[in-house]
Amino acid sequence: xxxxxxxxxxxxxxxxxxxxxxxxxxxxxxxxxxxxxxxxxxxxxxxxxxxxxxxxxxxxxxxxxxxxxxxxxxxxxxxxxxxxxxxxxxxxxxxxxxxxxxxxxxxxxxxxxxxxxxxxxxxxxxxxxxxxxxxxxxxxxxxxxxxxxxxxxxxxxxxxxxxxxxxxxxxxxxxxxxxxxxxxxxxxxxxxxxxxxxxxxxxxxxxxxxxxxxxxxxxxxxxxxxxxxxxxxxxxxxxxxxxxxxxxxxxxxxxxxxxxxxxxxxxxxxxxxxxxxxxxxxxxxxxxxxxxxxxxxxxxxxxxxxxxxxxxxxxxxxxxxxxxxxxxxxxxxxxxxxxxxxxxxxxxxxxxxxxxxxxxxxxxxxxxxxxxxxxxxxxxxxxxxxxxxxxxxxxxxxxxxxxxxxxxxxxxxxxxxxxxxxxxxxxxxxxxxxxxxxxxxxxxxxxxxxxxxxxxxxxxxxxxxxxxxxxxxxxxxxxxxxxxxxxxxxxxxxxx
Amino acid sequence: xxxxxxxxxxxxxxxxxxxxxxxxxxxxxxxxxxxxxxxxxxxxxxxxxxxxxxxxxxxxxxxxxxxxxxxxxxxxxxxxxxxxxxxxxxxxxxxxxxxxxxxxxxxxxxxx
Numbered sequence: 115x116x117x118x119x120x121x122x123x124x125x126x127x128x129x130x131x132x133x134x135x136x137x138x139x140x141x142x143x144x145x146x147x148x149x150x151x152x153x154x155x156x157x158x159x160x161x162x163x164x165x166x167x168x169x170x171x172x173x174x175x176x177x178x179x180x181x182x183x184x185x186x187x188x189x190x191x192x193x194x195x196x197x198x199x200x201x202x203x204x205x206x207x208x209x210x211x212x213x214x215x216x217x218x219x220x221x222x223x224x225x226x227x228x229x230x231x232x233x234x235x236x237x238x239x240x241x242x243x244x245x246x247x248x249x250x251x252x253x254x255x256x257x258x259x260x261x262x263x264x265x266x267x268x269x270x271x272x273x274x275x276x277x278x279x280x281x282x283x284x285x286x287x288x289x290x291x292x293x294x295x296x297x298x299x300x301x302x303x304x305x306x307x308x309x310x311x312x313x314x315x316x317x318x319x320x321x322x323x324x325x326x327x328x329x330x331x332x333x334x335x336x337x338x339x340x341x342x343x344x345x346x347x348x349x350x351x352x353x354x355x356x357x358x359x360x361x362x363x364x365x366x367x368x369x370x371x372x373x374x375x376x377x378x379x380x381x382x383x384x385x386x387x388x389x390x391x392x393x394x395x396x397x398x399x400x401x402x403x404x405x406x407x408x409x410x411x412x413x414x415x416x417x418x419x420x421x422x423x424x425x426x427x428x429x430x431x432x433x434x435x436x437x438x439x440x441x442x443x444x445x446x447x448x449x450x451x452x453x454x455x456x457x458x459x460x461x462x463x464x465x466x467x468x469x470x471x472x473x474x475x476x477x478x479x480x481x482x483x484x485x486x487x488x489x490x491x492x493x494x495x496x497x498x499x500x501x502x503x504x505x506x507x508x509x510x511x512x513x514x515x516x517x518x519x520x521x522x523x524x525x526x527x528x529x530x531x532x533x534x535x536x537x538x539x540x541x542x543x544x545x546x547x548x549x550x551x552x553x554x555x556x557x558x559x560x561x562x563x564x565x566x567x568x569x570x571x572x573x574x575x576x577x578x579x580x581x582x583x584x585x586x587x588x589x590x591x592x593x594x595x596x597x598x599x600x601x602x603x604x605x606x607x608x609x610x
Numbered sequence: 611x612x613x614x615x616x617x618x619x620x621x622x623x624x625x626x627x628x629x630x631x632x633x634x635x636x637x638x639x640x641x642x643x644x645x646x647x648x649x650x651x652x653x654x655x656x657x658x659x660x661x662x663x664x665x666x667x668x669x670x671x672x673x674x675x676x677x678x679x680x681x682x683x684x685x686x687x688x689x690x691x692x693x694x695x696x697x698x699x700x701x702x703x704x705x706x707x708x709x710x711x712x713x714x715x716x717x718x719x720x721x722x
Contacts, residue, residue, distance in 0.1 A: 385661050
């Protein structure tokens with residue numbers, strides 16, 4: 115889903131950029147300006163993908179996390195996830211979508227503007243671009259699909275500071291985090307003018323002929339159209355479904371959070387075994403099912419690339435689950451259910467940025483590596499550094515996301531079975547495969563990872579400190595002992 | 611009157627109940643308990659966290675019987691609950707001063 119912007123708006127932007135170019139490129143623009151109509155199959159596919167991503171979060175993620183905490187904190191986790199989802203939805207339609215997916219003027223590299231605040235100008239006839247020239251989906255569908263991504267990302271962070279954060283502090287933190295961390299990040303990675311905007315500008319260059327002035331103007335217009343995108347998109351960073359925006363973003367925010375909040379009382383001394391691995395398995399399985407909406411849906415249309423994302427979401431996950439299972443079996447003596455489902459989630463995370471770019475065999479390799487490496491981070495690295503990342507948000511989402519982002523840069527190579535670098539310019543109007551240079555692509559991916567880590571790491575730290583000053587992040591020691599369910603919510607999960 | 615309290619392995623409960631029923635024991639109270647004796651606990655591993663679990667789940671049964679039945683009850687429990695492995699449990703016997711059946715008000719031997 116590295117896309118956006120209505121094709122109509124793209125053309126409007128182009129015309130604003132250079133009226134002279136527009137005139138000279140009249141025929142090409144007239145052709146492209148014929149507004150495409152959404153395909154019913156694509157629309158239905160995206161509607162289903164959208165609710166699948168909701169299913170991932172509630173109940174999927176909520177149960178996955180809920181089963182891992184002690185029974186006295188079960189409801190606090192479920193409440194936190196559900197509340198974050200609902201609050202983020204309201205943020206999204208009021209100003210979130212606009213800040214993520216519109217042109218932000220002078221700040222456009224980093225964040226969008228308020229032109230679509232309260233969904234201004236959007237109606238049932240509005241369309242959003244996909245990754246194919248001349249293919250669009252209804253903008254309402256695009257809005258809600260992207261909304262579910264905004265909803266799950268802050269909910270992922272909950273796992274890092276589970277069992278000790280004040281609910282009021284969590285609500286304030288989530289609102290701030292979505293606003294100042296998530297929305298800019300989504301804009302930076304996924305905002306661009308769409309294939310039709312690029313094609314129209316590229317066509318104008320091709321048709322400018324030998325007229326030097328015309329050609330220069332057309333080329334300038336093409337540069338401007340390409341520059342109307344988020345910073346990381348301009349770099350050429352590849353992130354199919356949200357390795358940087360969702361997983362590294364949330365994973366690092368979680369790591370910072372668990373360090374700022376400090377360890378749970380009794381961490382490392384008292385028994386903190388998961389209260390229901392049955393719930394955790396149900397949650398993990400729902401995450402997997404929902405993840406098809408996340409990854410295949412990120413293609414924005416029901417075609418072969420969505421099929422590629424789907425098969426990759428199967429095989430990478432299976433490989434990572436198997437990898438964790440066997441590595442743990444060898445290292446700790448027993449193959450555990452929790453290990454296997456943790457591996458599955460690590461594989462899902464790692465394949466997220468790669469889903470539509472890498473081939474199935476590449477994704478198996480990616481899954482095997484992510485399952486094994488995330489096991490080491492959750493079982494060894496965490497213990498040696500001593501941070502209390504309650505449910506391993508860093509060890510699975512950040513580490514898996516980083517492996518996936520870098521891995522995407524390697525596996526996108528057609529020589530390794532990948533789909534290749536998307537190129538909308540060289541053959542205007544169709545999607546070609548661009549030249550692949552290992553060093554360049556991997557460096558771009560690495561740069562995107564480092565940028566994301568810095569952005570969310572520093573930004574989240576500041577937000578935690580603000581919330582700590584205003585409300586206080588942690589419940590009292592007494593409340594923590596009693597359990598957040600009773601102390602914060604006045605109810606308990608299980609009344610036998 | 612004596613009360614016989616036995617701590618047994620959970621999966622032995624049905625066999626013990628059958629053996630006691632065979633003796634004509636009409637009532638039995640069962641509680642799920644945790645504890646430790648000579649049987650060592652076990653290790654549980656959840657991702658990176660390893661916990662030594664030293665309290666193991668057991669079943670506690672309590673049965674009140676007349677003095678003449680105590681020996682047979684002990685034999686029955688011992689026979690049914692024994693596996694020969696560490697952790698089979700223990701039996702404790704103590705005297706009862708008084709017993710009352712709530713429904714009828716019968717006391718002592720009649721109340722058992």
